[in-house]
Structures are given as C-alpha cells and as structure tokens.
Amino acid sequence: xxxxxLQKRLRRITVYVIIFGVAIIAAxxxxxxxxxxxxxxxxxxxxxxxxxxxRINLNRRMDxxxxxxxxxxxxxxxxxxDIDTFAQGLLASYKDNNYIRMGxxxxxxTGIRVTLDAQIDMSVSVDDLNDNVAAVVxxxxxxxxxxxxxxxxxxxxxxxxxxxVPVYAGEEVAGALVASVSTDVFARVxxxxxxxxxxxxxxxxxxxxxxxxxxxxxxxxxxxxxIYDGRYISxxxxxxxxxxxxxxxxxxxxxxxxxxxxxxYLEPLGVNDWYLFCVQNMHGVANTIYxxxxxxxxxxAIILLLLLVFILFGYRILKxxxxxxxxxxxxxxxxxxxxxxxxxxxxxxxxxxxxxxxxVAMNVRQFKFINEIFGNRQADQLLCHIKDVIxxxxxxxxxxxxxxxxxxxxxxxxxxxxxxxxxxxxxxxQIDRYAISNNQDYRVRMYCGVVIGTDVDEKEPSLQxxxxxxxxxxxxxxxxxxxxxxxxxxxxxxxEILENYVExxxxxxxxxxxxxxxxxxKMDLHTGKIxxxxxxxxxxxxxxxxxxxxxxxxxxxxxxxxxxxxxxMVERVCIQIREWLDKGKRxxxxxxxxxxLLFYEADYISNMKNLIDTYQIPADxxxxxxxxxxxxxxxxxxNEKIGRLKDIGFKISMDDFGSGYSSLNTLASLNIDxxxxxRVFLMRLKSxxxxxxxxxxxxxxxxxxxxxxxxxxVVEGVxxxxxxxxxxxxxxxxxxxxxYSQPISAKDFSKKYMExxx
Numbered sequence: 001x002x003x004x005x006l007q008k009r010l011r012r013i014t015v016y017v018i019i020f021g022v023a024i025i026a027a028x029x030x031x032x033x034x035x036x037x038x039x040x041x042x043x044x045x046x047x048x049x050x051x052x053x054x055r056i057n058l059n060r061r062m063d064x065x066x067x068x069x070x071x072x073x074x075x076x077x078x079x080x081x082d083i084d085t086f087a088q089g090l091l092a093s094y095k096d097n098n099y100i101r102m103g104x105x106x107x108x109x110t111g112i113r114v115t116l117d118a119q120i121d122m123s124v125s126v127d128d129l130n131d132n133v134a135a136v137v138x139x140x141x142x143x144x145x146x147x148x149x150x151x152x153x154x155x156x157x158x159x160x161x162x163x164x165v166p167v168y169a170g171e172e173v174a175g176a177l178v179a180s181v182s183t184d185v186f187a188r189v190x191x192x193x194x195x196x197x198x199x200x201x202x203x204x205x206x207x208x209x210x211x212x213x214x215x216x217x218x219x220x221x222x223x224x225x226x227i228y229d230g231r232y233i234s235x236x237x238x239x240x241x242x243x244x245x246x247x248x249x250x251x252x253x254x255x256x257x258x259x260x261x262x263x264x265y266l267e268p269l270g271v272n273d274w275y276l277f278c279v280q281n282m283h284g285v286a287n288t289i290y291x292x293x294x295x296x297x298x299x300x301a302i303i304l305l306l307l308l309v310f311i312l313f314g315y316r317i318l319k320x321x322x323x324x325x326x327x328x329x330x331x332x333x334x335x336x337x338x339x340x341x342x343x344x345x346x347x348x349x350x351x352x353x354x355x356x357x358x359x360v361a362m363n364v365r366q367f368k369f370i371n372e373i374f375g376n377r378q379a380d381q382l383l384c385h386i387k388d389v390i391x392x393x394x395x396x397x398x399x400x401x402x403x404x405x406x407x408x409x410x411x412x413x414x415x416x417x418x419x420x421x422x423x424x425x426x427x428x429x430q431i432d433r434y435a436i437s438n439n440q441d442y443r444v445r446m447y448c449g450v451v452i453g454t455d456v457d458e459k460e461p462s463l464q465x466x467x468x469x470x471x472x473x474x475x476x477x478x479x480x481x482x483x484x485x486x487x488x489x490x491x492x493x494x495x496e497i498l499e500n501y502v503e504x505x506x507x508x509x510x511x512x513x514x515x516x517x518x519x520x521x522k523m524d525l526h527t528g529k530i531x532x533x534x535x536x537x538x539x540x541x542x543x544x545x546x547x548x549x550x551x552x553x554x555x556x557x558x559x560x561x562x563x564x565x566x567x568x569m570v571e572r573v574c575i576q577i578r579e580w581l582d583k584g585k586r587x588x589x590x591x592x593x594x595x596x597l598l599f600y601e602a603d604y605i606s607n608m609k610n611l612i613d614t615y616q617i618p619a620d621x622x623x624x625x626x627x628x629x630x631x632x633x634x635x636x637x638x639n640e641k642i643g644r645l646k647d648i649g650f651k652i653s654m655d656d657f658g659s660g661y662s663s664l665n666t667l668a669s670l671n672i673d674x675x676x677x678x679r680v681f682l683m684r685l686k687s688x689x690x691x692x693x694x695x696x697x698x699x700x701x702x703x704x705x706x707x708x709x710x711x712x713x714v715v716e717g718v719x720x721x722x723x724x725x726x727x728x729x730x731x732x733x734x735x736x737x738x739x740y741s742q743p744i745s746a747k748d749f750s751k752k753y754m755e756x757x758x
Contacts, residue, residue: 014315021307028300043263043280044252047200051267051278054202057189058269058276065098065163065181066145073167073177099179100156104167105137106175113178115156133178136164140176149272150183150212159183159213183213190215190276200280203227205266207245207273219257219279227277232257233264241266245275332402334380335387340409343401344463347411351463355453358420359466360410361474362390362427362448367406370444374436382436382444389430393423409470415454417487424448424485449473451488472496502552506561509539510568516540517572518743519590521753522714522734525727530753531734532589532623535573536743537565557595566598567607573622574615576746581617585754591623591653591674596630605644612648619649623674627655631666642671653714658702668709675706679717679737685726696726703730 105111105126113121126134130153136146148162160180166173190202190213204213209226224230228238233255244251244266253264265278330342338346350357364370364386371379383406390400390410400410414420428446436442451469469488477486509515516538524531539547556562573590580587598604612619624645631638642652653674654667658681667675681699685692699715706713715727718737727735744752 013318014311017307017311017314021304021311024300024303024307028296028303031296032300044265047263047265047278047280048250048267050200051202051265051276054190054192054278055267055269055276057192058186059271061185061189062147062163062271065179065185066147066165069163069165069177069179070145073165098181098185100160100182101153101180103178104175105178107141107173111175133162133164133180136162137176137178140164140166140178141173142166143173147271149206153180156180156182186213187215200278203277203279204269205275205277207248207275209241209245211277212274219262237264245273248273332387335384335402337387337391337408338399338401340401340403343399343409343411346399348463350411350413351453351466355456356413356415357453358412358414359451359453359463359470360412360420360424360448361450361470362386362408362410362424362446363474363478364406365445365447365478370436370442374442378436382434385434386431386446389427392430393427409467415452417452420450420452421485424450428484445484447474447477447484447486449475449477449486449488455487455489469496498547498551499555502547502555503559505541506552506556509541510564512542514539514541515565515568515572517569517576517746519576519746519749520736520743521741521749522591522736523740525724525732525735530588532591533749533753534625534736534743535569535590535592537569538743538745557597560597562595563598563601566593566595569593570608570622571611572746574611574617577617577621578615580750580754585750587617587621588754589621589623589651591625591651593625593655596627599626599630599641605641605648608645608650609648620651623651623653625653625655625676626672628657628663628666631670635666635669639669639671646671646673656716664705667705672711674714675702675711676714676716676736677702677732682715682717682719682723682726696730699727700730703732707731 101113101115103111103113103121103124105124109126110123111126113124115121126137129137130148130151132148132151136148139146143166145166146164148164150159150161152158153160160182162178162180164176164178167175167177186204190204201215201219203211203215205211205227209228211224211226214223220230220232222230227233227241233241233253237253237255241251241253241264248268250268251264251266253266255262255264260281263280265276265280267276267278268274269276330339330345331337332339347357351359364382367379370382383402386406386408387400387402390408394400394410395413398410398412400408402408412420412423414423428448431444431446434444436444449470449472451466451473453466456466456469473486473488477484518536518538519533520536521530522532522534523529537549537553539552541547553562556565570592573592577587577590601607612622645652651673652671653676654670654672655676656678657667657675659678677699681695684695703713712733714734714736715723715732716736718724718727718735718739720739723737724735724739741752
C-alpha cells in the first residue's frame with residue numbers, strides 16, 4: 001500500500017463522515033422545517049379562529065345596537081308628539097343604552113339632538129352634521145340601516161361613530177333615528193384577551209391601512225397613523241397586505257420587532273371596509289411546538305458538535321495512524337531515510353521520463369567487519385552518520401534511501417561525470433573522517449557504482465533496469481581496490497546481459513545440444529599431412545547465435561559448470577571417433593582440454609574409462625590436454641593420476657606452455673606425452689631482430705628438451721608461411737593455427753580431412 005492509497009483512504013473516510021454529518025443536518029433541517037410549518041399552521045389556525053371570534057363579537061355588538069335603535073324607533077309616535085315631549089323621550093331612551101348622543105331627523109332636513117349631559121338641540125340641520133353622520137341619515141331616509149365611519153367629534157371630545165335607522169309613519173319613512181357611540185365600545189371588545197390567552201393584540205383599521213382603534217396593550221408603543229408607518233413591516237409584506245385590503249380578503253403576514261417574530265392576520269369586518277388587524281407572538285401562540293422545535297435544534301446542534309468533535313478527533317487519529325503507517329511503509333526505521341519503496345515511488349517518473357539523472361549505489365567496505373569488531377550500536381551510528389552526510393549533499397529534486405544493511409541509493413540530477421565524482425568524493429571524504437571509536441583509528445571506506453541516464457542506450461528506460469545496471473557497477477567497484485567510484489557503461493551492459501544469459505541458459509543449452517564440437521587440425525610438419533586435431537567448443541543457440549569460448553569458459557570455471565561441459569566434450573569426441581570408425585574412416589587422434597576442477601573430481605578416471613568402454617574406441621586416439629598450473633600444487637599426485645589415465649590408454653598433453661610462469665623443472669617431472677607451445681612464442685618474433693634470435697634459441701632449447709624427454713611438440717598460433725618455416729627449422733612435430741585452418745564443425749572437418757578409409 002503506497003502513500004497515495006493511504007491518503008485516498010483517509011480522504012474517503014473523511015468524505016463519509018462529512019456526508020453523514022450533512023445527512024444529519026439535512027434530516028434536522030427537514031424536521032425543523034416540518035415543525036416550523038406545523039408551528040406556522042398552528043399559529044395561522046389559532047389566530048384566524050380567535051380573530052373570527054372577535055369579528056363575531058363586534059358584529060353582535062353592532063347588531064344589538066341597531067336592534068335597540070330599531071326598537072326605540074318603533075316606540076315613538078312622531079305624528080302625535082310635540083317637540084318637547086319627543087325630546088324628553090329621546091333623552092330618556094339613550095340614558096338606558098351605550099349611546100352618548102341621539103337624535104331624530106325628519107326628511108325635511110332638520111331634527112332634534114340630545115346628548116349625555118341632557119343638552120337638547122332643536123332644529124339641527126342635517127347639513128350641519130358631520131359628513132359621516134349625514135351620510136347614514138340619508139341612508140336611513142332611503143329605508144336602510146347604516147353605520148357611519150369613525151370620526152372625531154369636537155363637541156364630545158372623542159372618536160365616535162353613528163348608527164342610523166329609518167323611522168316609519170305608517171308605510172312611509174318619516175325620518176331617521178340616529179345614535180352616536182364612542183369607539184370605546186369597540187375597544188372594550190377588542191381588549192378582551194380571552195380568545196388569545198393574553199398573547200395577541202387587536203386593532204381596527206380601515207381599508208387604506210389607517211389605524212382606527214388601537215389596543216392599549218400593543219407591541220409597538222409608538223403611535224402610528226397607519227400600519228405602513230415606521231417600516232416595521234417589510235416592503236414585500238406591505239405590498240401583500242395592500243393587495244389583500246384592496247380585494248377585501250383576509251391576509252396573513254409577519255414582521256420582526258426587537259428580535260421577536262410576530263404574526264399578522266387581517267380579517268375583514270364586513271362593515272365600512274373595516275378590518276381587524278391582529279398581531280400575535282408566534283412563540284406564544286404555539287409555545288409547545290416552539291419549545292419542541294428549539295429542543296430539536298439544540299439536539300441537532302449538540303449532535304453536530306459531537307460529530308464535529310468526532311470528525312476532528314477521528315481525523316487526528318487517522319492522520320497520526322496514517323503518519324505511522326507511512327513511516328513504517330516508506331522510511332527506514334534506523335536512519336529515518338527513505339526506504340526502497342519510497343525511493344522508487346519518488347524517482348520512477350524521473351528515470352522513466354528522461355535521461356537527465358545519475359543513479360548511485362553506495363556501500364561500506366568491510367561493514368560486516370565493523371559490525372563484528374565495534375558492535376551493532378557503533379555500526380548503527382555509522383549508518384545514521386552516512387545518512388546525515390548524504391542528506392547534506394543532495395539538492396532539491398534529488399533523493400536518497402537506505403536499502404538493506406549498508407547499501408544506500410542516491411538519485412542525482414547530474415550527468416557530468418566530473419561533477420558526479422566531485423560530489424561523491426565529498427560524501428566519501430566526510431564519511432572517511434568519521435571516528436567509529438575513540439580508541440581505534442579505523443577509516444571508513446566507501447565504494448559506489450554509478451549509472452548515468454545519458455549513458456544508458458535504451459529506448460524505454462526504467463528504474464528497474466537502472467537498478468540492475470547500478471548494482472552491476474557497484475559489484476565491479478567492490479572488486480576494485482583502487483577505484484572507489486565505478487561508472488556503468490554500454491560495454492558493461494552488454495557483458496552483463498551476456499553473463500546473465502550464459503548463467504541462466506547453460507544447463508538447458510547442454511541438454512539441448514547447443515554446445516557444438518569444432519575441430520582445428522594439427523599438421524604433421526614432417527609429412528605435411530594432418531596428424532590430429534584439437535576439439536574446441538562453440539555454443540550455437542537454436543536461433544543461430546554463436547557464443548564463443550572466451551565469452552563463457554571463464555564464467556564456467558568460476559561457477560563450476562566447466563566440469564559438466566568438459567565431460568560432455570570428451571563424450572562428443574568419443575562419438576565422433578566412433579562415427580569415423582563406423583564409416584570405415586581412418587580416425588586421427590583428437591585432443592580435448594581438461595579443466596582443473598574436472599581433473600580432480602573423485603570419479604574422474606572411472607568416468608573416462610566408462611566413456612571409452614561405452615563407445616568402444618581406442619583410448620590412445622584421445623589426448624587429454626592439461627595446464628601446467630595443475631603441477632604447481634602436488635606433482636606426485638598429478639603424476640599418479642596421469643599414470644592411471646595412461647594405463648587406460650589416454651595420451652597426456654601440457655597445453656599453453658610458455659603463456660604464464662613455466663618451469664623446466666615441472667616439465668621434467670611430469671610423465672606427459674606431448675608439449676604444446678603457446679602462440680605467445682610466435683607472437684614475440686615480431687619485435688627486433690635481436691629479440692627474435694633470443695626467442696628462436698629458447699624455442700629450440702624447449703623443443704630439444706621435449707624430444708629428449710620423449711615428448712612430441714605442437715606449436716600453436718601458426719598464422720603465416722614464415723611461422724611454418726621457422727617451426728620446421730626447429731624440428732617441431734606438429735603445427736596448429738589459422739595458417740592451416742580455423743576451427744570448423746565436426747561435419748565440415750570430416751568432409752575436408754577424413755576421406756581416407758582404413
């Protein structure tokens with residue numbers, strides 16, 4: 001799991017928690033909205049119901065007053081009374097009612113008026129009355145009951161309104177009976193708080209919004225002329241109210257005053273465009289619902305707060321856990337440097353996208369020794385110091401990590417070799433000055449391999465390939481005592497690929513018969529005819545690729561595979577000789593190389609004997625070539641083995657004599673049949689004439705010594721006619737080299753040289 005995956009998981013959990021929180025908020029909002037709607041509906045219903053009750057009460061009051069006035073109108077016999085008697089009758093009538101003034105006005109336009117203080121006004125003209133009163137008088141003359149608009153009466157000193165009913169003389173309207181009533185009558189009805197439980201206030205307004213009767217107990221104490229004054233009601237709500245008043249409809253509205261929301265309800269009274277204007281505290285009307293809603297809000301707020309705490313706490317825990325996981329996943333626990341996973345994550349894009357980098361693998365020489373001598377604690381401190389030093393030298397955009405044990409990798413944004421050398425030398429010099437122990441002057445030596453991106457000839461570069469290359473380079477640096485910094489190049493790359501191919505395919509190649517027998521003739525210098533051949537191996541893959549001995553023999557000698565290959569080649573030689581015999585051809589002696597590892601195998605001689613017996617061939621047709629180095633360890637043991645092989649019938653030859661340190665004493669002490677002079681003797685003849693003479697003398701003496709020891713001589717590396725003339729003059733027995741023939745396949749060799757029958 002990489003860092004991005006951990007971050008994604010953390011973000012996903014955070015998103016889930018946020019979604020859960022939003023869901024709670026949404027649910028709380030929906031419930032709150034539902035309760036608010038329920039609260040609104042409850043308030044609307046209750047205020048409408050209560051206002052309706054007040055409307056009914058007011059209408060009853062007005063109906064009762066009109067009924068009383070109609071009753072009084074029937075009592076008077078206007079045609080039979082004199083004026084004084086009639087006036088006294090009016091005075092007596094209104095004292096028993098709520099009327100503060102009564103009067104009678106005949107259709108002639110004049111009448112009588114009496115007031116509460118017993119004042120009687122005679123011959124009062126209708127035209128002298130208040131316009132509101134005069135209007136209802138005329139309505140009564142037309143046979144209709146009427147209620148005037150509210151007006152201010154200066155004589156009475158208060159706001160009043162008037163009732164007027166027709167007075168009949170027989171079937172004809174004789175006049176109008178008028179009674180004025182104080183608006184206090186309406187005010188007393190409106191101030192009755194029974195219907196609102198003390199939570200509402202009622203005003204009487206006109207259709208234009210003018211306040212006609214205001215409640216003594218009201219929300220806004222300021223004395224306003226209209227409901228639109230003071231801007232307490234929003235412009236939008238005012239417009240809605242105006243439209244309702246113009247249409248004569250009821251209307252709900254609201255306004256906020258000093259932080260409290262009040263509900264407004266306007267109910268038409270049905271008289272003179274009068275409206276009941278009800279103002280009520282919403283919370284007071286539906287206190288239970290409001291309290292429930294507040295409780296829900298508090299609970300929702302608490303849940304959200306707890307959720308927020310949970311989110312923050314959980315996020316903190318997750319982040320800490322994430323840090324720990326990242327620390328464990330991407331950082332070396334000892335040094336605190338990046339580990340390999342993090343290093344790969346940070347550098348892959350750089351390596352994959354460009355060649356402008358260099359990858360360094362740095363190691364400590366003899367780190368195991370440091371661990372054993374100075375202890376784990378000191379070794380760990382050294383690793384931490386190395387990390388600190390590398391950290392001081394890397395620049396922005398460069399990365400480093402500790403892999404295993406004492407291996408550090410560095411990615412530098414450098415491609416100049418000298419700059420890279422200077423920077424790495426600075427790191428190694430500073431590490432070299434580190435004192436592991438105060439008691440011992442031990443110098444810490446580093447070595448490193450470097451691969452430069454621009455030196456990698458690959459169409460698709462990758463960090464994995466660069467890692468493989470740099471490990472090859474650091475392994476090379478490990479074996480170099482002089483050079484602590486080893487740069488990888490394309491030739492190393494090719495050798496690496498070939499070496500890897502050889503090691504991974506050698507066994508399969510052996511099983512598939514990819515190792516082919518090639519033969520190079522040895523010419524008899526006395527007769528000029530072929531006198532034998534050396535068996536050589538060529539690796540030819542199924543695809544036709546040829547791998548030459550120099551490319552795989554040294555590796556086989558290191559890994560021990562030469563034992564199997566040498567025995568395989570001996571068997572191929574046996575098979576070839578058997579084939580010649582079966583075809584009736586006169587076989588020639590074939591020599592085959594034997595490695596040191598094979599020669600000292602415990603069952604070597606018995607295996608060789610088994611091959612001879614298996615293929616039923618004469619052992620003296622096979623010459624086993626050994627190297628002089630076998631004699632340097634134990635001559636007696638070597639001679640003992642040679643003797644046993646010769647007893648079977650094998651011939652023994654010493655190969656490459658003169659190529660290295662050659663001893664005549666060794667030559668004299670070995671019981672061999674043939675001596676092969678290395679090609680180096682002929683190669684040295686190409687120097688000065690004096691040196692050529694010396695070389696000829698040495699060769700002559702060696703040949704003469706071999707002949708005296710009953711050894712035949714073979715000279716390798718014969719490439720020119722001059723070479724042949726020389727070795728003939730030295731009385732050598734056989735010549736071998738490209739002058740005669742290059743190594744060729746056994747099949748081609750048979751066609752060219754093996755036509756002679758037995």
